[in-house]
Amino acid sequence: MTSTHRDLLAWQRAMDLCEQVYRASAGLPDDERFGLRDQLRRAAVAIPSNIAEGHGRGSHAEFRHFLLIARGSLREVETQLELACRLKMMDAPLMASVEAQAEAVGRVLAGLSVSLGTSGPAATESALRNPTSHSNPEMKGVQS
Numbered sequence: 001m002t003s004t005h006r007d008l009l010a011w012q013r014a015m016d017l018c019e020q021v022y023r024a025s026a027g028l029p030d031d032e033r034f035g036l037r038d039q040l041r042r043a044a045v046a047i048p049s050n051i052a053e054g055h056g057r058g059s060h061a062e063f064r065h066f067l068l069i070a071r072g073s074l075r076e077v078e079t080q081l082e083l084a085c086r087l088k089m090m091d092a093p094l095m096a097s098v099e100a101q102a103e104a105v106g107r108v109l110a111g112l113s114v115s116l117g118t119s120g121p122a123a124t125e126s127a128l129r130n131p132t133s134h135s136n137p138e139m140k141g142v143q144s
Contacts, residue, residue: 004055005055005056008051009108010051010105010108010112011051011052013101013104014047014051014070014105014109015048017047017077017098017101017102017105018048020097020098021040021077021098022041024081024094024095025037025040025041025084027090027094028040028084028089029089032089036080036083036084036089039076039080040077040080040081043073043074043076043077044073046069046073047070047074047077047105048070050067050070050073051070051109053066054066054067054069054070060116060117064113064116067109067112067113067116068113071106071109071110071113074102074105074106078099081095081098081099081102082095
């Protein structure tokens with residue numbers, strides 16, 4: 001039974017991504033301390049934070065809402081990583097590693113959203129990736 005947000009695979013993977021973003025962004029130039037580096041880190045922290053807050057709200061509708069916010073923050077991280085790479089502030093292999101983790105988080109968020117009964121982009125992407133999947137261990141024990 002899922003007793004806390006810490007038991008959610010989505011939260012665990014998002015925390016892993018957050019750690020990876022912090023490590024990767026440490027190599028950004030010092031003049032980006034209050035720019036891209038901080039924005040990237042804030043967006044990364046927002047992902048597991050919104051998963052946790054949504055889980056704590058107690059209703060599927062509110063949880064879905066916070067998952068959509070987390071998904072938006074994930075897209076923000078992906079965009080900022082791309083910018084850092086384009087500006088040659090981050091090497092391509094490092095960015096690819098963080099991007100792979102971000103994609104994994106996106107898949108887990110999409111699956112969790114589908115299991116909560118959401119529709120829209122997250123549900124559509126998940127259905128396209130795995131049209132035969134009907135159960136989601138992510139939701140085991142989540143109360144409606």
